[in-house]
Amino acid sequence: MKETRKLQKRNLNGVRGETKVEVTDVKRVGKKIQRKKKEKVSNVDLSEQPQASQLQAISSEKPKTKKKKIQKSKEINSSPADGKLSGKMKKRKEKGGDVDTITEPNLEAISTEKVEEKKSKMNKTKKKRKAKEITRASVEDDNQKREGKSKKSNKKKKMDMTSMKENQIEEEEDVYEISSGDEDCTKGMKKWVTDYYESRPGIDELQKRIDDFMTAHDERLEKEKQEKEAKAAEGGWTVVVHHKGRKKSTEAESGTAVGSFSQASLEDKIAKKKQSEPVAHGFYRFQRREAQRNEILALQSKFEQDKKRIQQLRAARRFKPF
Amino acid sequence: MEADTVTDSRNLKVSDLLKDVRFDYDSLSQLVDASVSSIKEVIDGIPEDFKVTSELAPSFVNDIGADKVDFSFKKPNGFSLCGSYSIRCMAKPDASVDLLVHMPKECFYEKDYMNHRYHAKRCLYLCVIKKHLLSSSSIEKVVWSTLQNEARKPVLVVFPAKKLDQFPGFSIRIIPSATSLFNVAKLSMSRNNVRSVTADGVPEPTPTYNSSILEDMFLEENSEFLKKTFSEWQELGDALILLKIWAKQRSSIYVHDCLNGFLITVILAYLATHAKINKALKALDIFRVTLDFIATSKLWERGLYLPTQSEIRVSKEEKMQFRELFPVVICDSSTFVNLTFRMTSVGFQELQDEASLILKCMEKLRDGGFEEIFMTKIDFPVKYDHCIRLQLKGKTALSMSGFCLDKECWRIYEQKVHSLLLEGLGDRAKSIRVVWNNMDQDWHVENGLSVLDREPLFIGISVSSTEKAFRTVDIGPDAENKIEALRFRKFWGEKSDLRRFKDGRIAESTVWETQQWARHLIMKHIVEYILKRHLSLSSDDIVQLVEQLDFSLIYGDKDPISLSGNLLQVFEIFSKCLREIEDIPLKVSSVQPLDSAFRSTSVFPPEPHPVACEKIDSRRLQKLLPSCIPAMEVMIQLEGSGNWPMDDLAIEKTKSAFLLKIAESLQNVKGIPCTATEDNVDVFIGGYAFRLRILHERGLSLVKREIGADPVKQVSSTDKMLFIRSQHASMINGLQGRFPTYAPVTRLAKRWVAAHLFSGCLAEEAIELLVAHIFLTPLPLGVPCSRINGFLRFLRLLADYDWMFFPLIVDINNDFGRNDEKEINDNFMSSRKGYEEDRQNISSAMFLAAPYDKASEAWTTTRPNLSEQKRLGAYARSSANVLSKLILEEHNDSVQWECLFRTPLHNYDAVILLHRDKLPYPRRLLFPSELNQGKHVARGKASRLFNPFLLPGDLKRSHEELKNKLMVDFEPTKCLLSGLQEEFGTLKPWYDHIGGDAIGLTWNKHNSKKRERDEEEESNPMELLKAVGEMGKGMVRDIYMLKPPRFV
Structure with missing residues (x-):
């Protein structure tokens, strides 16, 4: 168990570390503010530890709809591995004293805080209350995994019941319901399925469409050509008619080539020319000198590159082999 | 000229490396002096002449089997600093200094070399020292360690209270020395000094035990000799540090039965004193000469003899004796000790193998292999194809005959396991390494030796070749050869079987029957069988790292790759059909597969679908049938013609017209059903759906010309892409045939990339090239021969490769010449042109050059971009770390292995969860995703229009209707994603194209101009996400928002 925990943490932390980098890239300005927030939140988390445990117990009375949904999803795909894992996560979070475990929910808390912050702009609530909400938000998450297992501390449950209910309603209102869209064919699954069938009207129909396109295309080309010719003719020029198609390269009777050469022979020629080049290469002194100079230049540039790279490496401390 | 610059840049790097690894001895020596003097003070303050008895460490004394160990304590004869500190060749991060404590003769009797008495007293002496050190305020803590993992020779590691930040983990190792305590002649190699070591009642020589004592007797002398050799020779010291870095990076050689820092020093000293290296050589040259000596020298067979101080010569008989007793001999200057007696x-x-590999690296690789030699960690998981851990804790059979005889029991056990596996695996294994690092970090000598089996024994096997490893029958000796046959039967037990083979031979044999797709498990079965049979271990004690990742590739209990053969047969038939078509204007001249399923690198190659056939067999319609079928692309070429239109659109239309004609002909003449859209024609044959593409050869010739000279004319992009894909497909197919492990590794890699929602960042073809690189340029390792090993290397490549400064060249058919490399480098440099001004401003963040694409235009031009590539690298690194850890130490729990493919969803700004029962291929889903954090924005109902399985009602319909019900290449996820990309530019989706039920979203960054326009959308991210939900009606289950957009 302990090892799993470590491992997960490691896995997550590694990944999270990276995203943090990204974040810093994007918002240099906001960074300071965020850091401040983070500190604040972590303070809150620590100080409200006992309260948090209370809330945990309370929020086990979850909004019923949510519970149902979870059950449903479990039915659909009740992978044992998933259950196991969440069980493990549960355990991890229970051990709240660990430094690492505190930092992790913190990150979650920040995200929720931002949402809450927006709300608070509208109805300015007290700071303390906000802090409570944050902890609750992160605690709630825990409890979804818990799935109402913990039935402890019934007394405390009642105490905060009212405030919980408020919260429930808020949640309910916020979640936007999307219809299945089975009657609306402009969006969603219905559209995709219809699109699929509409795109397959049958081979004959498609053939017809292409034929139509081709005739239209030919007509357009013809028209363009005619217009061009007409324009040229207007200017008093005679149009020299271009014979379409390949030039007659062989005499019909004899089969001998007329004024043309084959692709193959041309390629041959080029190849020969290329072959003869190395012989000439370095024959004249200027050629040799040039070649030498080029080589030196190339080497110099490579050397410069290497030096630059080493500097970069040094900056990144890549030379630490361990 | 060229060689010069290579060495130049390498020398530059080496000197920089040395600068970083060397210690600053001015400040270090102050710290050492202070610490040593305080230790001395404590030890000198120990009162003399009190009686030391075994009470201090009774279990230790008992376990090594010593008696009469009482002595009265006397102060040490003196102290001296030795080891790498004394020659100023310490290498970071190891900051420990060796301090010899010379034990006085008065504490020992003449005959104490017998029966481990010396070892017991040595240990008790240290116990006394430890007790007093602990009471001193200048010492923070003292822990036990051992000399080269030899448990009977413990040492003390002292951490002084005074510390400098410069030297983290600074410690002083107290090593007792026994200079001239005993008569050397009594410890000669042929003598028995442990009475219990007998063979049939006759005492046997105890060379290892004797060497163990002799080593201590000459510790001081040898360290003096090394000091002398290394003084005033800076380059030699640098070379020593380089060798240490090299060795430490390789956990298979830097262990107790092979190399250590001291032995490297000794080898260098040997070379220096025998004029094999002269003072003119640079450090790197000395490094190379030394490795060459290790790898190739004939002197090893004779043994190395360090120069003697006096006139003593090692006699021929003594040399012979050393050679017989030890596999490797380096005789010290006293001529009595073989310093490599543990090797x-x-x-x-x-x-030797590692050394010769490095020589190859230096010769072949860029920068003389600097990265590969010094910077790449080569631990067991990446080195060996097949890793095994044995949990031997509390296996009493181990210590039946005592912990320490001539050798220690753990070393004997290592040997036993090795010889068993060697015989069992035969030529399947190229090399087998058995290493038991049984030293616990918090071991106390007081606990004795019985606790030293807690760490698992590690076995690493390099597979010789996949064909051999996959062999199902091992033929043993002929039946007539009675003795051998009996031995064989005894070894294999009930597994051995007398068989008559096709060539008429009758021989003993073992048969490892298994299914085709599970043949990589054969070695596992063999190893398990042998170890269980001969070591009486249970299955739980044997952890083999072989099939733990297979869960990600398997449907139920079967790997779908087993149907690949069938697919290829169908393809053959299909291509024949195509070529035979007569009633089209231009005949089909060639048919070529494009889809990865044809080259076995598809994660889930399609299974034959009973509806996608010429004739539907109603009997096969009983079970649950999927309603979707993936289309596999096939490229065809037509006969040449001059009548093709000129512009791109018209060309594409003409192609479609041809395809429709082909479809018509197939349907009418051969009765092969087809379905078509404006862009695609899909053909159903043999249970598969093939999608036809035409490569227009005019485009092809233009592409070809373009490679030679600068592009005169823009080539139609479809044709160019088709050409590239066909080249890629055929090259990878060839590669896959050359390396049987390539395909499974690629599938794992693809699965991993998709599972972490990187499908949009890294093309499947790019992954294929990356994995190809691992197989084509495996240095400094061998070619991977197992999927876990290959997969780990893929992750490390992704994580560690320096994409910013180097192109990755994948030379599939080994046909890149110098000019090609130059061309690639030039292309690479131009892609990095913008780097100087702005680090983000580069194209091809991952530059992949392949024979058909030297400018990295095919797969990685725009994606991944720099930040995506960084993210990929970070994920890969953390996965690689988890995987290495799972191989080395974790318990074998499937949940932890699943973590490698389970992506944390809270790394996104928002997450869309899809209805799992609306995914077209629900079996491909690895883990159902749930999210329990963030703001729940929307919740959607599932559509009733689409179902991934054909309903029983559908099955009763006519076959024609059934065929129409079967949807080709219909993927609602893809539809949703293309909608997202079209309409919601502010959102960047991260998805799994193989079959995930979650889509991660991140807010795109904006430049200020665009922002004004999108102000409305941005101002309300909730509304935006709701709109996304509306667009994915019927498919979207939940939408969560984790982070609101960040405003710049």
Whole structure:
């Protein structure tokens, strides 16, 4: 168990570390503010530890709809591995004293805080209350995994019941319901399925469409050509008619080539020319000198590159082999 | 000229490396002096002449089997600093200094070399010292360690209270020395000094035990000799540090039965004193000469003899004796001790192999292999194809005959396991390494030796070749050869079987029957069988790292790759059909597969679908049938013609017209059903759906010309892409045939990339090239021969490769010449042109050059971009770390292995969860995703229009209707994603194209101009996400928002 925990943490932390980098890239300005927030939140988390445990117990009375949904999803795909894992996560979070475990929910808390912050702009609530909400938000998450297992501390449950209910309603209102869209064919699954069938009207129909396109295309080309010719003719020029198609390269009777050469022979020629080049290469002194100079230049540039790279490496401390 | 610059840049790097690894001895020596003097003070303050008895460490004394160990304590004869500190060749991060404590003769009797008495007293002496050190305020803590993993020779590691930040983990190792305590002649190699070591009642010589004592007797002398050799020779010291870095990076050679820092120093000293290296050589040259000496020298067979101080010569008989007793001999200057008495022949073989590999690296690789030699960690998981851990804790069979005889029991056990596996695996294994690092970090000598089996024994096997490893029958000796046959039967037990073979031979044999797709498990079965049979271990004690990742590739209990053969047959038939078509204007001249399923690198190659056939067999319609079928692309070429239109659109239309004609002909003449859209024609044959593409050869010739000279004319992009894909497909197919492990590794890699929602960042073809690189340029390792090993290397490549400064060249058919490399480098440099001004401003963040694409235009031009590539690298690194850890130490729990493919969803700004029962291929889903954090924005109902399985009602319909019900290449996820990309530019989706039920979203960054326009959308991210939900009606289950957009 302990090892799993470590491992997960490691896995997550590694990944999270990276995203943090990204974040810093994007918002240099906001960074300071965020850091401040983070500190604040972590303070809150620590100080409200006992309260948090209370809330945990309370929020086990979850909004019923949510519970149902979870059950449903479990039915659909009740992978044992998933259950196991969440069980493990549960355990991890229970051990709240660990430094690492505190930092992790913190990150979650920040995200929720931002949402809450927006709300608070509208109805300015007290700071303390906000802090409570944050902890609750992160605690709630825990409890979804818990799935109402913990039935402890019934007394405390009642105490905060009212405030919980408020919260429930808020949640309910916020979640936007999307219809299945089975009657609306402009969006969603219905559209995709219809699109699929509409795109397959049958081979004959498609053939017809292409034929139509081709005739239209030919007509357009013809028209363009005619217009061009007409324009040229207007200017008093005679149009020299271009014979379409390949030039007659062989005499019909004899089969001998007329004024043309084959692709193959041309390629041959080029190849020969290329072959003869190395012989000439370095024959004249200027050629040799040039070649030498080029080589030196190339080497110099490579050397410069290497030096630059080493500097970069040094900056990144890549030379630490361990 | 060229060679000069290579060495130049390498020398530059080496000197920088040395600068970083060397210690600053001015400040270090102050710290050492202070610490040593305080230790001395404490030890000198120990009262003399009190009686030391075994009470201080009774279990230790008992376990090594010593008696009469009482002595009265006397102060040490003196102290001296030795080891790498004394020659100023310490290498970071190891900051420990060796301090010899010379034990006085008065504490020992003349005959104490017998029966481990010396070892017991040595240990008790240290116990006394430890007790007093602990009471001193200048010492923070003292822990036990051992000399080269030899448990009977413990040492003390002292951490002084005074610390400098410069030297983290600074410690002083107290090593007792026994200079001239005993008569050397009594410890000669042929003598028995442990009475219980007998063979049939006759005492046997105890060379290892004797060497163990002799080593201590000459510690001081040898360290003096090294000091002398290394003084005033800076380059030699630098070379020593380089060798240490090299060795430490390789956990298979830097262990107790092979190399250690001291032995490297000794080898260098040997070379220096025998004029094999002269003072003119640079450090790197000395490094190379030394490795060359290790790898190739004939002197090893004779043994190395360090120069003697006096006139004593090692006699021929003595040399012979050393050679017979030890696989490797380095005789010290006293001529009595073989300093390599712990080295095994397997260890030495491994050392030679590693050394010759490095020589190859230096010769072949860029920058003389600097990265590969010094910077790449080569631990067991990445080195060996097949890793095994044995949990031997509390296996009493181990210590039946005592912990320490001539050798220690753990070393004997290592040997036993090795020889068993060697016989069992035969030529399947290229090398087998058995290493038991049984030293616990918090071991106390007081606990005795019985606790030293807690760490698992590690076995690493390099597979010789996949064909051999996959062999199902091992033929043993002929039946007539009675003795051998009996031996064989005894070894294999009930598994051995007398068989008559096709060539008429009758021989003993073992048969490892298994299914085709599970043949990589054969070695596992063999190893398990042998170890269980001969070591009486249970299955739980044997952890083999072989099939733990297979869960990600398997449907139920079967790997779908087993149907690949069938697919290829169908393809053959299909291509024949195509070529035979007569009633089209231009005949089909060639048919070529494009889809990865044809080259076995598809994660889930399609299974034959009973509806996608010429004739539907109603009997096969009983079970649950999927309603979707993936289309596999096939490229065809037509006969040449001059009548093709000129512009791109018209060309594409003409192609479609041809395809429709082909479809018509197939349907009418051969009765092969087809379906078509404006862009695609899909053909159903043999249970598969093939999608046809035409490569227009005019485009092809233009592409070809373009490679030679600068592009005169823009080539139609479809044709160019088709050409590239066909080239890629055929090259990878060839590669896959050359390396049987390539395909499974690629599938794992693809699965991993998709599972972490990187499908949009890294094309499947790019992954294929990355994995190809691992197989084509495996240095400094061998070619991977197992999927876990290959997969780990893929992750490390992704994580560690320096994409910013180097192109990755994948030379599939080994046909890149110098000019090609130059061309690639030039292309690469131009892609990095913008780097100087702005680090983000580069194209091809991952530059992949392949024979058909030297400018990295095919797969990685725009994606991944720099930040995506960084993210990929970070994920890969953390996965690689988890995987290495799972191989080395974790318990074998499937949940932890699943973590490698389970992506944390809270790394996104928002997450869309899809209805799992609306995914077209629900079996491909690895883990159902749930999210329990963030703001729940929307919740959607599932559509009733689409179902991934054909309903029983559908099955009763006519076959024609059934065919129409079967949807080709219909993927609602893809539809949703293309909608997202079209309409919601502010959102960047991260998805799994193989079959995930979650889509991660991140807010795109904006430049200020665009922002004004999108102000409305941005101002309300909730509304935006709701709109996304509306667009995915019927498919979207939940939408969560984790982070609101960040405003710049």
